[in-house]
Amino acid sequence: MNKLLIILAAGLFLAGHAMAQDPVKIGMITTLSTKAGYLGEDIRDGFRLAMEMENGHLGGIPVELLVEDDEAKPGKGIQISERFIKSDRVTILTGVVFSNVAVAVVPRAIREDVTFLSANAAPSNLAGKDCHPNYFSVSYQNDNPDEVVGRYVTAVGHKSVYLLAPNYPAGRDHLAGFKRYYEGEITRELYTKLDQSDYAAEIADIRAANPEAVFFFLPGGMGINFLKQYAQSGLSEVIPVYGPAFSFDERILQAVGPAALGVKNGSHWTHDLDNEANIEFVAAYQKAYGRMPTLYASQGYDTARLIGSALKAVEGDMSDRDRFRAALRKADFASTRGTFAFGSNQHPVNDWYIREVVQAEDGSYTNRTLKKIFTDHVDAYAAECSM
Amino acid sequence: MLLVIEQVLNGLQLGITLFLMSAGLTLVFGIMRVINLAHGSFYMIGAYVGATVTSASGSFLLGILAALGAAGLAGILVECIVLRHLYDREHLTQVLATFGLILFFNELTRMIWGRQPLFMDVPPWLAGSIEILPGLTYPSYRIAVIAVGMLVALLLWFLLARTRLGMRIRAGASNREMIAALGVNIKILYTLVFGLGTLLAGLAGVMAGPILAVESGMGESILILTFVVIVIGGIGSIRGAVIGALLVGMVDTLGRAFLPALFRLFLPGAHADGAAASLAAISIYMLMAAILLWRPRGLFPA
Numbered sequence: 001m002n003k004l005l006i007i008l009a010a011g012l013f014l015a016g017h018a019m020a021q022d023p024v025k026i027g028m029i030t031t032l033s034t035k036a037g038y039l040g041e042d043i044r045d046g047f048r049l050a051m052e053m054e055n056g057h058l059g060g061i062p063v064e065l066l067v068e069d070d071e072a073k074p075g076k077g078i079q080i081s082e083r084f085i086k087s088d089r090v091t092i093l094t095g096v097v098f099s100n101v102a103v104a105v106v107p108r109a110i111r112e113d114v115t116f117l118s119a120n121a122a123p124s125n126l127a128g129k130d131c132h133p134n135y136f137s138v139s140y141q142n143d144n145p146d147e148v149v150g151r152y153v154t155a156v157g158h159k160s161v162y163l164l165a166p167n168y169p170a171g172r173d174h175l176a177g178f179k180r181y182y183e184g185e186i187t188r189e190l191y192t193k194l195d196q197s198d199y200a201a202e203i204a205d206i207r208a209a210n211p212e213a214v215f216f217f218l219p220g221g222m223g224i225n226f227l228k229q230y231a232q233s234g235l236s237e238v239i240p241v242y243g244p245a246f247s248f249d250e251r252i253l254q255a256v257g258p259a260a261l262g263v264k265n266g267s268h269w270t271h272d273l274d275n276e277a278n279i280e281f282v283a284a285y286q287k288a289y290g291r292m293p294t295l296y297a298s299q300g301y302d303t304a305r306l307i308g309s310a311l312k313a314v315e316g317d318m319s320d321r322d323r324f325r326a327a328l329r330k331a332d333f334a335s336t337r338g339t340f341a342f343g344s345n346q347h348p349v350n351d352w353y354i355r356e357v358v359q360a361e362d363g364s365y366t367n368r369t370l371k372k373i374f375t376d377h378v379d380a381y382a383a384e385c386s387m
Numbered sequence: 388m389l390l391v392i393e394q395v396l397n398g399l400q401l402g403i404t405l406f407l408m409s410a411g412l413t414l415v416f417g418i419m420r421v422i423n424l425a426h427g428s429f430y431m432i433g434a435y436v437g438a439t440v441t442s443a444s445g446s447f448l449l450g451i452l453a454a455l456g457a458a459g460l461a462g463i464l465v466e467c468i469v470l471r472h473l474y475d476r477e478h479l480t481q482v483l484a485t486f487g488l489i490l491f492f493n494e495l496t497r498m499i500w501g502r503q504p505l506f507m508d509v510p511p512w513l514a515g516s517i518e519i520l521p522g523l524t525y526p527s528y529r530i531a532v533i534a535v536g537m538l539v540a541l542l543l544w545f546l547l548a549r550t551r552l553g554m555r556i557r558a559g560a561s562n563r564e565m566i567a568a569l570g571v572n573i574k575i576l577y578t579l580v581f582g583l584g585t586l587l588a589g590l591a592g593v594m595a596g597p598i599l600a601v602e603s604g605m606g607e608s609i610l611i612l613t614f615v616v617i618v619i620g621g622i623g624s625i626r627g628a629v630i631g632a633l634l635v636g637m638v639d640t641l642g643r644a645f646l647p648a649l650f651r652l653f654l655p656g657a658h659a660d661g662a663a664a665s666l667a668a669i670s671i672y673m674l675m676a677a678i679l680l681w682r683p684r685g686l687f688p689a
Binding site: 035188191195197202204205208220224225233251256258 | 647
């Protein structure tokens with residue numbers, strides 16, 4: 001009798017299991033090694049947090065997340081994406097941190113009818129002439145974080161600005177973004193070696209050129225080096241610096257220390273944005289990982305939540321991609337940014353802020369939202385997209 | 388004029404940091420005939436340990452001591468465990484093994500300290516600036532770096548030229564078998580030399596900590612410059628390392644500082660800046676090529 005019960009129970013269990021859906025596979029190609037490894041770590045952790053909050057589901061649909069490290073190399077990114085698509089049969093890709101990797105990976109992936117949702121990199125061509133129904137940026141368009149600073153620096157009344165960026169395509173793009181909205185005089189536009197560590201020569205040149213402000217785009221360790229050396233030279237008390245959010249995330253700031261205090265930077269997200277989704281996210285992230293989330297973490301989290309909203313709308317059925325894409329385009333989720341919508345080129349239309357680096361009560365360094373600069377900002381390339 | 392003096396000081400300071408790195412590398416290569424790509428890893432170890440101990444104890448000097456100890460000890464361990472077995476192998480094997488060590492140490496720092504760069508500040512007693520000339524102030528910390536580097540150069544010269552240990556090291560460099568036959572324990576001698584080299588790299592790392600980002604992989608950015616320095620100076624020569632480091636530091640800094648202004652004299656603004664940036668980036672390699680054409684074995688061949 002007991003035996004019969006067990007068999008019956010097992011039968012019921014199996015039947016129940018067969019009825020449950022196979023999880024939807026999501027491939028995350030991101031940068032976990034190299035100096036920039038913490039960027040991918042935060043995107044991944046933000047994404048995972050959204051899954052854990054739903055017990056491995058997104059929008060009520062079971063999902064499986066595959067994560068691979070691209071080492072910030074385009075070739076490696078292509079290899080991983082081909083494996084994800086061909087052998088793992090993923091239908092959704094996300095995660096890429098760097099624009100040069102995105103430019104290599106995205107065109108191949110979207111041709112295979114895989115939907116790519118960028119959680120960070122958003123180069124101009126993918127927002128403009130190469131836009132595609134299968135490509136969404138959940139983060140921003142690369143120029144946005146500089147445009148907002150350009151507008152702010154103009155409003156503050158700085159009549160001349162010294163520009164500094166590494167000599168590579170993204171460096172030029174970011175300075176172009178700043179110049180699009182800055183109306184004063186450009187004292188000098190200086191491009192330095194990529195991965196340069198000593199900025200003494202440049203800082204002496206800034207002192208000699210005597211501009212009213214400095215705008216720099218120096219991601220990762222380069223920004224840490226520059227900010228520390230700039231503060232040590234004593235110039236930070238005379239000529240203020242500005243930059244996009246990339247050199248001022250909560251993990252870099254702990255390495256820069258007091259040298260960054262008071263610096264104003266442009267971003268679409270800060271942990272103090274007052275909306276319900278953000279408050280819930282920041283608290284859950286700190287509880288899960290024991291550190292303050294960065295903008296990268298918020299982008300990973302938003303990407304997961306957006307996917308969840310679309311999976312829910314199509315009830316986990318990925319066979320009709322048009323339906324899934326239409327559901328994504330609605331962006332029917334509560335973003336940590338408060339407002340979030342997709343523009344015609346499937347890039348975010350949201351508000352942009354200026355924030356200031358401050359010291360928190362516990363002694364750590366963080367950002368405080370200062371002022372909203374753009375409301376529902378549309379990127380400059382949307383007009384070139386013929387979708 | 389003040390700008391020129393300031394930029395020369397900047398070049399000097401970069402050169403001194405490079406010297407601390409290349410002194411160790413050139414010793415190891417010149418005496419032990421080992422190509423050690425992992426030299427930058429000891430620089431990183433120095434910076435990480437220095438930053439950790441400084442922030443835990445609040446004392447920069449303690450941080451320096453800990454960094455020296457950690458880098459020297461790590462070097463001795465690496466010599467005993469890995470390099471000792473590679474002396475008789477060809478350079479390619481050594482390059483592969485030490486390249487593996489780079490990956491190992493980068494991952495190790497990530498496991499111990501996490502992916503986030505560490506913070507290290509200038510100690511309060513070196514935080515200000517000094518007015519060297521009327522109208523020219525220069526950060527005290529950078530002056531301290533210059534002073535420490537010069538002191539190390541003097542000590543090294545004394546050690547190698549004036550002490551019994553230095554004599555043995557020089558003898559070991561010229562003829563390994565002979566000095567072993569004379570009863571000197573060449574194994575211990577090599578371990579000591581390697582430990583000394585990595586200790587100097589650790590010193591360079593901890594001195595760079597307050598100026599630079601302390602992050603996993605920080606050694607690789609300086610390693611290439613270090614190799615340029617020892618190739619220019621002549622492999623194995625401490626004097627060559629001093630001159631090579633100062634040359635590279637000056638050419639790199641002055642190129643970055645003054646090429647844009649020079650180009651703007653005869654090119655329109657945007658073009659001038661672009662061309663100057665590109666030329667400044669390759670200036671030290673042009674210097675290296677020129678010196679190798681003139682003296683194929685470097686300025687002071689050992």
